[in-house]
Amino acid sequence: MSFTAKSLAADGLVAGYGGQPVLHEVSFTANAGEILTVVGPNGSGKSTLIKTVLGLLRPTQGRILLDGKDITPLSPSQRANAGIGYVPQEANVFPNMTVLENLRLGLDFIQRKSVTPFDKRLDEVLELFPEIRSRLSARAGLLSGGQRQMVAMASALMAEPSVLALDEPSAGLSPRNAELLFEIISRIARSGVTLFLIEQNTRLGLGASDSGLVLVSGEVKLSGKASEILAAPEIRRLYLGGA
Numbered sequence: 382m383s384f385t386a387k388s389l390a391a392d393g394l395v396a397g398y399g400g401q402p403v404l405h406e407v408s409f410t411a412n413a414g415e416i417l418t419v420v421g422p423n424g425s426g427k428s429t430l431i432k433t434v435l436g437l438l439r440p441t442q443g444r445i446l447l448d449g450k451d452i453t454p455l456s457p458s459q460r461a462n463a464g465i466g467y468v469p470q471e472a473n474v475f476p477n478m479t480v481l482e483n484l485r486l487g488l489d490f491i492q493r494k495s496v497t498p499f500d501k502r503l504d505e506v507l508e509l510f511p512e513i514r515s516r517l518s519a520r521a522g523l524l525s526g527g528q529r530q531m532v533a534m535a536s537a538l539m540a541e542p543s544v545l546a547l548d549e550p551s552a553g554l555s556p557r558n559a560e561l562l563f564e565i566i567s568r569i570a571r572s573g574v575t576l577f578l579i580e581q582n583t584r585l586g587l588g589a590s591d592s593g594l595v596l597v598s599g600e601v602k603l604s605g606k607a608s609e610i611l612a613a614p615e616i617r618r619l620y621l622g623g624a
């Protein structure tokens with residue numbers, strides 16, 4: 382399968398609530414087809430950043446760029462139609478619908494005319510998620526947490542996004558399932574999708590990423606190659622429990 386990944390960038394974002402800034406001139410670039418993970422302590426502004434990228438929160442300064450084009454004026458649905466897919470942390474599947482129905486909805490929600498017929502797209506997406514192929518007629522609410530997360534990601538991929546934003550994808554998963562999920566995330570990136578994610582598990586998230594962004598109190602504390610961030614002494618001390 383090949384999607385068409387696009388770069389996602391932020392340039393000097395200032396955003397917050399009720400006139401009180403939470404993000405202070407945050408900039409980043411996720412290159413096309415790469416994985417960028419945002420890490421940071423509780424309350425550092427990670428959710429605020431993903432909301433601003435999706436258009437749920439308007440920045441008071443700065444821009445969001447998709448493939449170099451300014452998408453800051455676009456609404457959340459216009460951004461979805463422009464190719465930004467999103468998987469929220471919770472309530473990301475319809476539990477009373479089957480897996481197949483969930484996947485169909487992933488395509489139906491998007492107004493962009495798809496060139497690939499549903500069955501072909503389904504096949505392409507299921508190549509990335511062999512684990513759910515045999516569960517298509519199961520009610521999504523009956524699946525395990527890890528499988529539900531896969532359905533949510535597969536559903537978002539049905540719309541053939543250029544960028545997939547994931548909010549704490551490993552939350553609530555066992556260590557083994559979290560590792561498996563990140564293997565799938567790498568597979569998704571290799572298929573031609575740019576991944577922008579927030580992750581609590583610093584080691585796992587950065588370990589699977591090309592680049593990283595460390596937010597502290599709404600400011601970019603470190604950014605660059607994920608492997609270099611993981612090796613930085615202050616990150617090892619602060620987040621990884623040791624030298």
Ligand SMILES: Nc1ncnc2c1ncn2[C@@H]1O[C@H](COP(=O)(O)OP(=O)(O)OP(=O)(O)O)[C@@H](O)[C@H]1O
Pocket residue numbers: 398403421422423424425426427428429430
């Ligand atoms: N809707 C809101 N109204 C007012 N302030 C908010 C709102 N949402 C978040 N904040 C504040 O913005 C700051 C950043 O919160 P945010 O949720 O973006 O951090 P986070 O890094 O995602 O935290 P966590 O890891 O705990 O989810 C916090 O001080 C928080 O209190």
